[in-house]
């Protein structure tokens with residue numbers, strides 16, 4: 001490989017990043033990576049190979065951003081210098097951009113470990129170049145189907161990818177998600193290690209529906225991929241996460257090695273639980289709300305413990321971790337508290353609604369629904385979210401976004417009283433109307449889809465409430 005080409009690739013990518021930032025093209029998260037790879041196709045394997053402590057990859061439908069930020073945060077506490085891709089730059093070009101941005105012009109990384117979040121369907125395309133030490137598989141939900149096709153295809157891609165990992169690699173996976181847990185067989189067949197995590201606290205679950213079926217209609221992996229028979233659950237935590245076994249074959253939830261016990265969900269005030277794993281047992285105290293974040297924390301802790309980080313370091317790092325923008329970050333707008341909880345798909349939305357309702361009486365909620373490519377163009381998924389939870393309980397629901405009318409219709413059918421719903425298509429007016437409805441000692445809950453979150457962030461930036469995207 002020509003060293004000159006690497007230098008040229010890094011230089012050109014720098015210039016591209018500078019230009020896109022100067023022209024305010026949204027932080028320039030992937031364009032520099034595309035430029036670098038066009039000049040030197042081996043830029044990713046070359047730079048990743050120079051990271052002293054190797055690379056970790058996080059993928060799955062929900063929780064990638066929080067989990068990968070948490071891994072990077074814990075590794076920083078352990079004295080390492082992680083290189084991390086930016087939120088939203090989850091494709092191969094985003095990883096190239098991160099590696100190039102954090103390297104000297106001569107091609108020396110300004111860090112010693114890579115922590116990258118990648119989209120579910122992208123995993124097979126990045127593993128070859130990155131040769132990760134650890135791969136975290138969080139969960140698989142139906143999400144953005146128009147982009148990726150069936151989740152079964154994604155799972156098949158994962159099985160193929162992990163089966164070629166070397167014995168030195170570890171795959172950290174969710175035992176409570178049947179589709180993800182099933183990947184373990186392919187990992188072992190290839191020779192790599194499996195470290196499974198899961199929740200061991202039926203008291204914080206939803207129980208199980210009639211005949212052992214998941215109680216939410218958002219559950220997608222209801223049928224065993226090996227034999228096609230339905231799974232039977234004794235406990236469902238959310239969506240199709242839970243304690244299950246197949247009614248037709250011997251597929252069943254594997255016993256996880258890293259577990260959460262005695263989970264205490266305190267709404268937006270955060271969460272406590274006991275984490276137990278090989279050589280580790282400690283109390284987790286975190287500001288991250290909701291059971292979905294218990295899974296993110298388990299995944300990140302399992303990964304860092306497997307990488308040899310001391311349990312005390314992991315415990316301390318989790319405690320002082322603050323969430324990313326839109327993932328329960330708290331802010332003050334015009335003298336009112338507000339918190340933004342990204343909701344991308346039915347299972348995630350249900351968990352967010354439960355977190356809101358656990359946070360106190362009669363919440364005021366701003367819902368912002370878009371249907372741009374990154375949100376999924378088909379918004380029929382709104383009918384799979386249990387908005388019925390808000391009926392008779394929400395003080396007010398202000399509704400905005402490109403698909404505000406669809407959301408208003410959904411709320412009507414969910415039984416939310418008409419006089420409590422305000423449809424306001426102007427984003428800033430919607431935000432102000434929602435804030436006005438919040439009593440002084442309460443907070444506003446903002447529940448946006450992905451691009452709605454970015455749009456609201458732009459407004460909050462203009463109002464001086466949050467900093468620029470690319471400074472994060």
Ligand SMILES: [Zn+2]
Pocket residue numbers: 224225226227228229246247248249250251
């Ligand atoms: Zn089966």
